[in-house]
Amino acid sequence: MELTVLVTGAGGDLGQAIIKSLRMSKYCPRIISCDINPLSVGLYTTDKGYIVPRVDDKNYLDSIVDICRK
Numbered sequence: 001m002e003l004t005v006l007v008t009g010a011g012g013d014l015g016q017a018i019i020k021s022l023r024m025s026k027y028c029p030r031i032i033s034c035d036i037n038p039l040s041v042g043l044y045t046t047d048k049g050y051i052v053p054r055v056d057d058k059n060y061l062d063s064i065v066d067i068c069r070k
Helices: 013-024 060-069
Strands: 004-008 030-035 048-051
Touching: 004 013, 004 060, 013 030, 030 060
Parallel strands: 004 030, 030 048
Antiparallel strands: none
């Protein structure tokens, strides 16, 4: 079974550190990322990246659930 991990806030320092740690992990997970900014580098250093609304947007949680279902 392949492990898949979703990293939110992929453009921030913490998101970048998490992505780097996951890449170095012995588990070799498939990494999915999301961020509000389409220019966030984390969106392009993972296996798949998604642009999502801000966390205070009423559609934020629905967008995260949709990503997880995909």
